[in-house]
Amino acid sequence: MVLRDVTLGDMVRKRRYAGRIRAASIVLLPVMTVAGCGGQDTPKPPVATQDGTQGGTTNPMPTGSGGTAPPVPTSSEGTVTKDTEHGPREVLVTVKVSGGLAGVDNQLTVHYDGSYTTRSGTGPPRNGRMTPAEVAELRTALEDPAYAKVPARPSGKPVYDGFTYVVTYDYRVVVSADGDRSPALQRVFSALPDGGPPTSP
Structure with missing residues (x-):
């Protein structure tokens, strides 16, 4: 038991x-x-450094297609240039003239360097060059805030057998006619080469 x-x-x-x-x-x-899991470190992805190698923690630097930083636009003197600067051969202003007793179809093209070309109908173009002072006067008239307020279309009574003017400056088009010129527009016309818009046949 x-x-x-x-x-x-x-x-x-x-x-x-x-x-x-x-x-x-x-x-x-x-x-x-x-x-056991905590004792193993998770590998971190490599980071590209400025010299193109991998490793470190610095932020990658944006580069061009060749692996280097994109160049900064500079002039021949080494100074930084602006993208808004105009080349000397870029068009400053164009003025087209049509109508009149002879029914003209002319155009004046002025470049930033002062060179200009006048075309009358189907005739050969005529070339010329403005002085730096004349170019400065024309640019001042075009950049006048009063010119920016000129109506884009004529509002007055048209003149019989008068001329029609189409002015293009800085992507803005102004259409005017004889008898409907504001003081700001007349200032631009007075600063044009050869005494104004090309009205001769």
């Missing part, structure tokens, strides 16, 4: 001990897994 009690007690103690071992292993397994 005593031997049976001892045997049953030993079995109970062994089962309890085995249960504790399993519980401890279940608790330790996630801890070991997390600790």
Whole structure:
């Protein structure tokens, strides 16, 4: 009777001990897994540096197609130039004249360097050049805020057999006619080469 009690007690103690071992292993397994993952550093992607190599943490510098920074526009003296500057052969202003008793169809084209071309109908073009002072006077008249307020279309009563003028400056077109010239427009006409718009046949 005593031997049976001892045997049953030993079995109970062994089962309890085995249960504790399993519980401890279940608790330790996630801890070991997390600790193992934390010991490995995740590699960071390389970053391009200014000299074209990889590595470091500096921000990449924008480069052109050849791997170098895009050049800054400079003049022959080495000073930085502006994109809004006009070339000497760019067109400053064009004036088209049509109508009149002879029914002319003429055009005057003035460039920023003062050179100009006059075309009368189908005849050969005539070339000329304004002085720097004359170009400055013309540009001042065109850049006058009063000229920017000149109506784009004539509003007065048309003159019989009069001329029609189409002036193009800085992508703005102004159409005028004889008898409908504002003081700002007349100032531009007075500054044109050869005494004004080309009205001769």
